[in-house]
Amino acid sequence: MPCWAVILGDCGGRKSQEHWLTKALYEEIVRVTGPPWTQDGEEVRLPIKALHGGFLCQHHNNALSPADAEAVRCHRFLSRAVAEIKDQTLSPAIPHERVDGELIIRWLCKTTCNLETLYKRAAPEALVRRAFGAPGGGAVRVYFNSGKATPEERDISHFQWRRWDAQVPGVGATQVYAVRFSVKEWVLTSFPLTQRIREDFATATEGRYVLGAREVTQERLIWVNDGRRETHLLEMKFHRKRRR
Numbered sequence: 001m002p003c004w005a006v007i008l009g010d011c012g013g014r015k016s017q018e019h020w021l022t023k024a025l026y027e028e029i030v031r032v033t034g035p036p037w038t039q040d041g042e043e044v045r046l047p048i049k050a051l052h053g054g055f056l057c058q059h060h061n062n063a064l065s066p067a068d069a070e071a072v073r074c075h076r077f078l079s080r081a082v083a084e085i086k087d088q089t090l091s092p093a094i095p096h097e098r099v100d101g102e103l104i105i106r107w108l109c110k111t112t113c114n115l116e117t118l119y120k121r122a123a124p125e126a127l128v129r130r131a132f133g134a135p136g137g138g139a140v141r142v143y144f145n146s147g148k149a150t151p152e153e154r155d156i157s158h159f160q161w162r163r164w165d166a167q168v169p170g171v172g173a174t175q176v177y178a179v180r181f182s183v184k185e186w187v188l189t190s191f192p193l194t195q196r197i198r199e200d201f202a203t204a205t206e207g208r209y210v211l212g213a214r215e216v217t218q219e220r221l222i223w224v225n226d227g228r229r230e231t232h233l234l235e236m237k238f239h240r241k242r243r244r
Contacts (some may be wrong), residue, residue: 003057003060004056005057007125012057014058016058017054018061020051020114021048028048028049030045031045031157033160055113067107070103075182077099078182078234081095081224081232082156085226095231099234100237101216101238102238108181108186109128109130109137141191141193142215143214144186145211146212161180163177164201174191186216187209187211193211198210220238221236
């Protein structure tokens, strides 16, 4: 199995054995839904150390280390928020964290490319390029799902991944990916979502996926609340100014 970033043309070193789901994010056992060895919607519990494979060469694996580190920092802050709400150990002062949103998006693209490789499918070129900040990666659009589930209902330790095949007017056959990471569910596309497409998608998923009209760019504030008041604030900064 070649490195899934081979299209970038700068592979180097031997095949690495990285984890397809960043090891530092989760405890020994992780709850997952969506990998190829599960049925649609089925949840399985797996040891995190078993979730590895030779997806990337050493050069490309090392190049994605900053994205892994930022995803871990984001997840740990939100994990703390969920734990403090659950244990009712909230501080009067609202804890605040700032993360690099572009690195989080690169991590989402990397993880999706890993999973497509697990399915023995080619990683989408736009996602490969966005994962490494390469020209052409600007085709990837990122949205937050605002459907049925709320942050308080989501299990911080449960990783979920979904893929839908879609026929989009003017685009043709393409894919839509949903990744539940921490308290947010992110949706990745390689095309802008028109109102009609968003309405069709919400109908097809019975209201489970209601996507906002605006993609995630520039700055986004993510509040976590206990049902009565906001308790934690995550500030995401996005530094991409133009599409390439």
